[in-house]
Amino acid sequence: xxxxxxxxxxxxxxxxxxxxxxxxxxxxxxxxxxxxxxxxxxxxxxxxxxxxxxxxxxxxxxxxxxxxxxxxxxxxxxxxxxxxxxxxxxxxxxxxxxxxxxxxxxxxxxxx
Amino acid sequence: xxxxxxxxxxxxxxxxxxxxxxxxxxxxxxxxxxxxxxxxxxxxxxxxxxxxxxxxxxxxxxxxxxxxxxxxxxxxxxxxxxxxxxxxxxxxxxxxxxxxxxxxxxxxxxxxxx
Numbered sequence: 001x002x003x004x005x006x007x008x009x010x011x012x013x014x015x016x017x018x019x020x021x022x023x024x025x026x027x028x029x030x031x032x033x034x035x036x037x038x039x040x041x042x043x044x045x046x047x048x049x050x051x052x053x054x055x056x057x058x059x060x061x062x063x064x065x066x067x068x069x070x071x072x073x074x075x076x077x078x079x080x081x082x083x084x085x086x087x088x089x090x091x092x093x094x095x096x097x098x099x100x101x102x103x104x105x106x107x108x109x110x111x112x
Numbered sequence: 113x114x115x116x117x118x119x120x121x122x123x124x125x126x127x128x129x130x131x132x133x134x135x136x137x138x139x140x141x142x143x144x145x146x147x148x149x150x151x152x153x154x155x156x157x158x159x160x161x162x163x164x165x166x167x168x169x170x171x172x173x174x175x176x177x178x179x180x181x182x183x184x185x186x187x188x189x190x191x192x193x194x195x196x197x198x199x200x201x202x203x204x205x206x207x208x209x210x211x212x213x214x215x216x217x218x219x220x221x222x223x224x225x226x
Binding site for chain 2: 004033035041042043044045048088097098099100101102103104105
Protein backbone atom coordinates (compact mmCIF):
# COMPACT_ATOMS: atom_id res chain seq x y z
CA UNK A 1 0.00 0.00 0.00
CA UNK A 2 1.23 3.52 -0.77
CA UNK A 3 1.47 5.84 2.21
CA UNK A 4 2.63 8.98 0.44
CA UNK A 5 0.91 10.61 -2.49
CA UNK A 6 2.80 13.22 -4.49
CA UNK A 7 1.27 16.11 -6.31
CA UNK A 8 1.60 17.01 -9.13
CA UNK A 9 2.43 13.80 -10.96
CA UNK A 10 4.40 15.77 -13.54
CA UNK A 11 5.83 19.29 -13.55
CA UNK A 12 7.54 21.15 -16.38
CA UNK A 13 9.33 24.45 -15.73
CA UNK A 14 12.03 26.67 -17.22
CA UNK A 15 15.55 26.83 -15.85
CA UNK A 16 15.80 29.39 -13.08
CA UNK A 17 12.22 28.95 -11.89
CA UNK A 18 11.28 27.35 -8.59
CA UNK A 19 9.71 23.88 -8.43
CA UNK A 20 7.33 22.85 -5.66
CA UNK A 21 6.23 19.28 -5.07
CA UNK A 22 3.78 18.16 -2.42
CA UNK A 23 3.36 14.92 -0.52
CA UNK A 24 0.43 13.80 1.60
CA UNK A 25 0.40 10.78 3.86
CA UNK A 26 -2.08 8.92 6.02
CA UNK A 27 -0.63 7.77 9.33
CA UNK A 28 1.63 9.19 12.04
CA UNK A 29 5.29 9.23 11.12
CA UNK A 30 8.72 9.25 12.71
CA UNK A 31 10.19 11.09 9.76
CA UNK A 32 9.65 11.87 6.10
CA UNK A 33 12.35 11.67 3.46
CA UNK A 34 12.70 12.93 -0.11
CA UNK A 35 14.60 11.03 -2.78
CA UNK A 36 15.57 11.82 -6.36
CA UNK A 37 15.77 9.29 -9.17
CA UNK A 38 17.40 10.10 -12.48
CA UNK A 39 16.19 8.09 -15.44
CA UNK A 40 17.54 4.55 -15.35
CA UNK A 41 19.30 5.01 -12.03
CA UNK A 42 18.76 4.18 -8.38
CA UNK A 43 17.29 6.57 -5.83
CA UNK A 44 19.42 9.17 -4.11
CA UNK A 45 18.57 10.52 -0.68
CA UNK A 46 18.02 14.30 -0.60
CA UNK A 47 16.77 15.25 2.83
CA UNK A 48 15.14 13.86 5.97
CA UNK A 49 12.77 15.82 8.19
CA UNK A 50 11.72 14.48 11.58
CA UNK A 51 8.18 14.64 12.89
CA UNK A 52 9.11 17.35 15.42
CA UNK A 53 10.65 19.58 12.73
CA UNK A 54 8.71 22.04 10.58
CA UNK A 55 11.26 23.15 8.03
CA UNK A 56 14.65 22.09 6.80
CA UNK A 57 17.08 23.46 4.23
CA UNK A 58 19.83 21.86 2.21
CA UNK A 59 21.45 23.98 -0.47
CA UNK A 60 18.71 24.88 -2.96
CA UNK A 61 16.26 22.51 -1.30
CA UNK A 62 13.66 23.52 1.27
CA UNK A 63 11.38 20.97 2.88
CA UNK A 64 8.41 21.73 5.08
CA UNK A 65 6.36 19.34 7.19
CA UNK A 66 2.89 19.92 8.58
CA UNK A 67 1.97 16.96 10.76
CA UNK A 68 -1.49 18.36 11.49
CA UNK A 69 -2.29 18.22 7.78
CA UNK A 70 -0.12 15.14 7.20
CA UNK A 71 1.64 16.84 4.33
CA UNK A 72 5.09 17.89 3.22
CA UNK A 73 6.45 20.01 0.42
CA UNK A 74 9.77 20.06 -1.39
CA UNK A 75 10.87 23.34 -2.94
CA UNK A 76 13.78 23.46 -5.37
CA UNK A 77 14.88 27.05 -5.94
CA UNK A 78 16.59 28.38 -9.06
CA UNK A 79 16.14 25.08 -10.88
CA UNK A 80 18.68 23.74 -13.36
CA UNK A 81 18.36 21.32 -16.25
CA UNK A 82 20.30 18.81 -14.12
CA UNK A 83 17.41 18.79 -11.62
CA UNK A 84 15.33 16.92 -14.21
CA UNK A 85 14.39 13.68 -12.45
CA UNK A 86 11.61 11.95 -10.53
CA UNK A 87 11.18 12.98 -6.91
CA UNK A 88 9.71 10.66 -4.28
CA UNK A 89 8.62 11.22 -0.74
CA UNK A 90 8.98 8.30 1.66
CA UNK A 91 7.47 7.99 5.10
CA UNK A 92 8.90 6.16 8.08
CA UNK A 93 5.59 5.41 9.75
CA UNK A 94 5.27 5.18 13.51
CA UNK A 95 5.47 1.61 14.85
CA UNK A 96 6.37 0.12 11.48
CA UNK A 97 9.92 -0.94 12.34
CA UNK A 98 11.58 1.60 10.11
CA UNK A 99 9.83 0.47 6.94
CA UNK A 100 9.98 3.25 4.34
CA UNK A 101 6.88 3.58 2.17
CA UNK A 102 7.29 5.51 -1.06
CA UNK A 103 4.79 7.56 -2.97
CA UNK A 104 4.25 7.47 -6.74
CA UNK A 105 6.61 10.34 -7.40
CA UNK A 106 6.61 13.66 -9.23
CA UNK A 107 8.35 13.75 -12.59
CA UNK A 108 10.14 17.09 -12.90
CA UNK A 109 11.34 18.40 -16.25
CA UNK A 110 13.49 21.54 -16.26
CA UNK A 111 13.90 23.04 -19.71
CA UNK A 112 17.07 25.01 -20.49
CA UNK B 113 32.83 4.38 0.83
CA UNK B 114 31.66 1.91 -1.80
CA UNK B 115 27.96 1.99 -2.58
CA UNK B 116 25.38 -0.78 -2.76
CA UNK B 117 26.37 -3.20 -5.50
CA UNK B 118 23.83 -5.13 -7.53
CA UNK B 119 24.06 -7.65 -10.34
CA UNK B 120 23.11 -8.32 -12.99
CA UNK B 121 22.08 -4.86 -14.16
CA UNK B 122 19.85 -6.19 -16.92
CA UNK B 123 18.12 -9.51 -17.46
CA UNK B 124 15.63 -10.71 -20.05
CA UNK B 125 13.92 -14.04 -19.44
CA UNK B 126 10.90 -15.90 -20.71
CA UNK B 127 7.88 -16.37 -18.50
CA UNK B 128 8.07 -19.41 -16.26
CA UNK B 129 11.87 -19.22 -16.16
CA UNK B 130 13.77 -18.37 -13.02
CA UNK B 131 16.11 -15.49 -12.21
CA UNK B 132 18.29 -14.48 -9.29
CA UNK B 133 19.57 -11.06 -8.28
CA UNK B 134 22.49 -10.43 -6.00
CA UNK B 135 23.14 -7.51 -3.67
CA UNK B 136 26.15 -6.47 -1.62
CA UNK B 137 25.23 -3.69 0.83
CA UNK B 138 27.43 -0.94 2.16
CA UNK B 139 29.90 -2.32 4.68
CA UNK B 140 28.58 -2.13 8.22
CA UNK B 141 24.95 -1.62 7.24
CA UNK B 142 22.80 -3.98 9.29
CA UNK B 143 19.55 -3.42 7.42
CA UNK B 144 19.01 -4.54 3.84
CA UNK B 145 15.95 -3.96 1.72
CA UNK B 146 14.66 -5.26 -1.60
CA UNK B 147 12.22 -3.00 -3.42
CA UNK B 148 10.31 -3.62 -6.64
CA UNK B 149 9.73 -0.62 -8.89
CA UNK B 150 7.36 -0.97 -11.80
CA UNK B 151 7.77 1.63 -14.54
CA UNK B 152 6.08 4.88 -13.61
CA UNK B 153 5.49 3.90 -9.99
CA UNK B 154 7.25 4.36 -6.69
CA UNK B 155 9.34 1.57 -5.16
CA UNK B 156 7.40 -1.07 -3.23
CA UNK B 157 9.10 -2.85 -0.34
CA UNK B 158 9.33 -6.60 -0.89
CA UNK B 159 11.44 -7.64 2.07
CA UNK B 160 13.51 -6.06 4.84
CA UNK B 161 16.35 -7.83 6.68
CA UNK B 162 17.97 -6.82 9.96
CA UNK B 163 21.32 -8.63 9.91
CA UNK B 164 20.24 -12.06 8.62
CA UNK B 165 16.73 -12.02 10.08
CA UNK B 166 13.57 -11.01 8.22
CA UNK B 167 11.87 -7.91 9.66
CA UNK B 168 9.11 -7.55 7.08
CA UNK B 169 8.15 -9.66 4.08
CA UNK B 170 4.45 -8.90 4.06
CA UNK B 171 4.44 -7.81 0.41
CA UNK B 172 6.70 -10.56 -0.93
CA UNK B 173 4.75 -12.96 -3.23
CA UNK B 174 6.02 -16.01 -1.44
CA UNK B 175 4.65 -18.48 -3.96
CA UNK B 176 7.26 -17.31 -6.47
CA UNK B 177 9.68 -14.94 -4.73
CA UNK B 178 12.28 -15.87 -2.16
CA UNK B 179 15.12 -13.95 -0.57
CA UNK B 180 17.92 -14.77 1.79
CA UNK B 181 20.72 -12.95 3.50
CA UNK B 182 23.28 -15.43 4.65
CA UNK B 183 25.83 -14.29 7.26
CA UNK B 184 24.07 -10.94 7.46
CA UNK B 185 25.91 -9.41 4.51
CA UNK B 186 25.10 -10.26 0.87
CA UNK B 187 21.59 -11.07 -0.23
CA UNK B 188 19.94 -12.81 -3.14
CA UNK B 189 16.42 -12.38 -4.45
CA UNK B 190 15.00 -15.18 -6.57
CA UNK B 191 11.92 -15.35 -8.74
CA UNK B 192 10.67 -18.75 -9.85
CA UNK B 193 8.65 -19.06 -12.02
CA UNK B 194 8.58 -15.55 -13.44
CA UNK B 195 5.41 -13.93 -14.73
CA UNK B 196 5.02 -11.09 -17.22
CA UNK B 197 3.95 -8.74 -14.42
CA UNK B 198 7.28 -9.26 -12.66
CA UNK B 199 8.92 -7.00 -15.26
CA UNK B 200 10.33 -4.22 -13.11
CA UNK B 201 13.47 -2.81 -11.57
CA UNK B 202 14.58 -4.61 -8.43
CA UNK B 203 16.31 -2.18 -6.11
CA UNK B 204 18.48 -3.23 -3.23
CA UNK B 205 19.14 -0.73 -0.45
CA UNK B 206 20.86 -0.70 2.91
CA UNK B 207 21.01 1.41 6.06
CA UNK B 208 22.84 1.44 9.38
CA UNK B 209 19.75 0.84 11.48
CA UNK B 210 16.13 0.14 10.72
CA UNK B 211 14.67 3.43 11.79
CA UNK B 212 15.32 7.09 11.22
CA UNK B 213 18.33 6.68 9.03
CA UNK B 214 19.00 7.35 5.40
CA UNK B 215 18.83 4.32 3.15
CA UNK B 216 21.23 3.99 0.26
CA UNK B 217 20.11 2.43 -2.99
CA UNK B 218 21.97 0.45 -5.60
CA UNK B 219 21.49 1.14 -9.30
CA UNK B 220 18.94 -1.64 -9.63
CA UNK B 221 18.52 -4.82 -11.62
CA UNK B 222 16.22 -4.38 -14.61
CA UNK B 223 14.10 -7.44 -15.34
CA UNK B 224 12.09 -7.94 -18.50
CA UNK B 225 9.90 -11.02 -18.69
CA UNK B 226 8.74 -11.88 -22.22
